[in-house]
Amino acid sequence: GAGVSQSPSNKVTEKGKDVELRCDPISGHTALYWYRQSLGQGLEFLIYFQGNSAPDKSGLPSDRFSAERTGGSVSTLTIQRTQQEDSAVYLCASTPGQGAEKLFFGSGTQLSVL
């Protein structure tokens, strides 16, 4: 596609429910990143994929958070048993290789946990 696509753009869920957030990177981009942006914490790194493997998961805040990537393309971020503090904008970015100057960000998924 022309850019990084994320869906849904907005998600409202009840506390305790599971949610799945999807990221479609730019075609051919081998590296994919998930970030979280919240009022209190700013923009935080969550996880990095190179191909289908995740060499750096250090930013995942708890074991309720998991992510996978299939076919070296689409990635899904799953949050189980959502809590109110999970409310944030979840941003996905991809890059054709190394170098943060080549990061292309999606518009994000605004997650609201009631």
Added chain:
Amino acid sequence: SQELEQSPQSLIVQEGKNLTINCTSSKTLYGLYWYKQKYGEGLIFLMMLQKGGEEKSHEKITAKLDEKKQQSSLHITASQPSHAGIYLCGADPNAGGTSYGKLTFGQGTILTVHP
């Protein structure tokens, strides 16, 4: 861990005015990135600085990295409403740089430009 502090947190200027946003690091910066974000959109890369004393410009935006590589500034000349948005600085969290896209970000500066 590296922390980035941006100032000011928000800025309101009249169109045509110059402005400066600062980004200060608790550790030496090995790669400093400036991004712009509009509400409801992703981040757009502006500039990257790596060397002490480096300065880069694009259109009316100039970014500088000090000689000690612990502070960067973003200067906008003759601001326009199109410059409005959130400006974020980001840095490689590892000494020597990571050369990939894991960055530590500042809290952002919200810029409003009144016509």
